[in-house]
Amino acid sequence: RTTLLAGISHDLRTPLARMRVELELLRDNDNTSLIQGLENDIAEMETLIAQTLLLARGLGKEEAAPTDVCALLDDVIDGFGRSGATIELDRHGECIVRLKAESLKRVLRNLVENAVSYGDGKPVRIAYHKxxxxxxxxxxxxxxxxPVAEREAIFEPFHRLEASRNRSTGGSGLGLAIVR
Known part of the structure; x- marks a missing residue:
């Protein structure tokens, strides 16, 4: 819990500090790029807060129900396709499975988002077999x-492969902790 709170504290202070500087600069001149920067920082904080709450609450409270996994996969793929990502789907077997649909969708979105972010612009493949x-x-x-040495550590909250929390890759370090 202490590690979680320390990570949250660090990650929230960084965009807040940028917002303070940007607001000071906005007072001096009208600059749309600064306004866009503020909007991006706010979105970053909203994502971090939402992911932190998901992690803190856990995903186990949803009830399992018969779910059309094929439709769920199509929904996830469509969402990323609208942003220009290429996702290939290899589907085998019956589509109706009893599971926690929102939890599975959240897990898939986190995994696909990582694959798109770190996949060097190449197609992402989802394989489904029942x-x-x-x-x-x-x-x-x-x-x-x-790297093999990182394969367990990447599931720890706030762990990232980069030495620093790189803003260009955008992650909070919580996505794979939520997946697990």
Whole structure:
């Protein structure tokens, strides 16, 4: 809990400090790029807060129900397709599965977002298979990969592969913690 709060504190202070500087500059002149910067910082904070709340609440409270996984996958793919990402879907087996739909959608969005962000602009592949012994969904990209030594650590809250929290890749370090 202490680590979580320290990470939240750090991540919230960074965009807040930028917003303070941008507001001071706005007082001196009318600059639309500064206004856009403020809007981006606010969106970054909203995302961080939403992801932190999801992590703090846990995903286990939703009830499992029969769900059309194929339609859910199509919905996730359509959302990323509208932003220009190429997502390939390989689907095998029955589509109706009893599961927690909103939790699965959240997990898939986090995984696909990471694959799109770090996949070097190449297509992302989602593979779905429903067999006699369960369901498997895999999300893969053609990016640089995750070093073997980092494969467990990436699921820890606020852990990132970059040495610093790089604003250009946008992540808060909570996405894969939520996935797990």
């Amino acid at each position: 067999g006699a012994h369960g369901m498997t969904i895999g999300v893969s990209d053609r990016g640089p990969g995750i």
